[in-house]
Amino acid sequence: MRYFESEVIANRQITEDIFVLQVERCGAEAAAGQYYMLKSWDTELTLMRPISIFKAEPDALHFMYRTVGKGTAKMAELKPGDKLKLLGPAGNGYPCDQISGKVAVVGGGVGIPPLCETSKTLQAKGLSVDAYLGFRDVLFAVEDFEPWCSDIFVSTEKGEEGYRGFVTDLLKPENYDVVITCGPEVMMRKVAAMCAETGTTCYCSLEHRMACGIGACLGCSIRTKNGMKRVCKDGPVFLSTDLLW
Amino acid sequence: MNHNVNLAVKVAGVDFKNPLIAASGTFGFGEEYNELYDVGLLGGISSKGLTLHPKDGNEGIRVWETASGMMNSVGLQNPGVEAFIDHGIAQMRHFGNVLIANMGGHSMEDYITGATMLSNADIDMLELNISCPNVKSGGMAFGIKADVAKEVVGEVRKVCAKPLIVKLSPNAENIVDMALACEEAGADALSLVNTFQAMAIDIHKRKPVFNNVYAGLSGAAIKPIALRMVHSVCKKVQVPVIGIGGIYTAEDVLEFVMAGAAAVQIGTVNFNNPLAGADILDDLVHLCQKEGISDINEIRGIC
């Protein structure tokens, strides 16, 4: 984990509110499911913002983010050559080393981006990965999963594209050895409950408000079966069976 | 060493190599930030707020960004005094700077037992956080009424052989009366301020953001008020004062010292810039050179 300045290579708008920020990598290992704390401001905003690794390439890190508030709006203004600060890679990431067999990645909204790097890592290990991607209305990132996934299932809430409804309707955990999920809590709870029924191993990547992002402030603590855990450092990835929700 | 600027200060007989101290609750026990820079560079570290027994802290949202600051309702999640003595101290000793154990409590008995245990342990100073609600007096904080504070500080003083800092809440009825009461009860130093009681509402959910409704405001937003409080307390007490509240820059440090602070603590700024401790220290040396200050002690209380 390092705190460093990096330079923007590109900041592309994908949809009305989804952007992909590409920055210089500057060394450091970065594993699937980890994230960085980002800031492109000085003290106008107090806190850095956690954004997952979408793609980690030898020379560049890619972050896919949705503009929802002040911080992400500032990020959207970044132009090639601009500087920003990064703290990371942070968090535990998915235990890709320990995963074997057939894998499903189940993502919703901006929970989808970290599953791209995860699919790539698992595919590189020789595993077969299917992606289940749930969107509100407009699709994004689907083509980024194509190189790494055997099958891709897509849903939108009103059926503009793909299946009409929730992506969990399409999932059959019994067909998989491991299910990995990231997205809105309601979706992850549903996935976890389905996996509990079939006894399928399920990893969830939690979202939580953070201040320090390195495990010092206890602003992101959650109660688990193994006691209090910091989402920023002990997580964001937890075994669904360790969670109390 | 410091390029001909002396930053060393003494607080209640304890030597600090510089006046920067990491504020309680924002720095854990130093370990995480030490991954990013040598936190031994700081004058000292005040531990995460301890309580006699381990605490899980509050449910619900715990941190919330606000204009020029943030609010927190962590609720003193900590491993308890005993675990701190068994593990935390050795870890903090490693850094080689002043080790301050910060302790809160919900009853007189807890304060006394905890202080006794910590006083016998290998700490340099005890910082007593009297902002916690006193369960017995209906949740009213020890840090609100001067006579209640005086009683708890007096009792802790009796069992504490280590230099005793009392950390004041800005929510005190009268901060100067509070400071005088704590001094009279035997505090060796005062630190101020803790967070300001504040509130945020989620208009979409039509509910307060925090489960406890109110939470503590910190960061740049509170700095001018904190500075005023440090100034007015320094004018009245004899014991050294550690200034806290929205200190983000070397300029802020000099303001607090000119207002009378013997040392300062930095909290929220660590979240904005995880290298803040090292950066402010660096800047402080240069700023002193630029301002023609050869010894930081020479400007203390000049305003």
Ligand SMILES: Cc1cc2nc3c(=O)[nH]c(=O)nc-3n(C[C@H](O)[C@H](O)[C@H](O)COP(=O)(O)OP(=O)(O)OC[C@H]3O[C@@H](n4cnc5c(N)ncnc54)[C@H](O)[C@@H]3O)c2cc1C
């Ligand atoms: C581990 C982790 C990984 C994430 N990865 C991504 C990603 O890859 N792409 C993406 O678009 N978003 C991601 N998020 C969510 C993202 O952090 C928030 O959308 C972002 O912080 C909002 O900042 P803002 O200033 O635009 O919003 P504001 O609402 O103005 O932010 C105010 C404060 O609330 C916090 N906050 C607001 N919404 C969230 C949220 N949903 N989760 C956590 N904190 C929040 C902010 O960090 C900030 O401290 C991730 C969150 C976490 C915890």
Ligand SMILES: Cc1cc2nc3c(=O)[nH]c(=O)nc-3n(C[C@H](O)[C@H](O)[C@H](O)COP(=O)(O)O)c2cc1C
């Ligand atoms: C997340 C967080 C946790 C805190 N926890 C404690 C604590 O456990 N004990 C304590 O005495 N003060 C605690 N504080 C208060 C700080 O030590 C400091 O007094 C306050 O934040 C004002 O300084 P700042 O503006 O530099 O942050 C906490 C502050 C924050 C932001």
Ligand code: FES
């Ligand atoms: S955000 Fe500070 S401990 Fe997790």
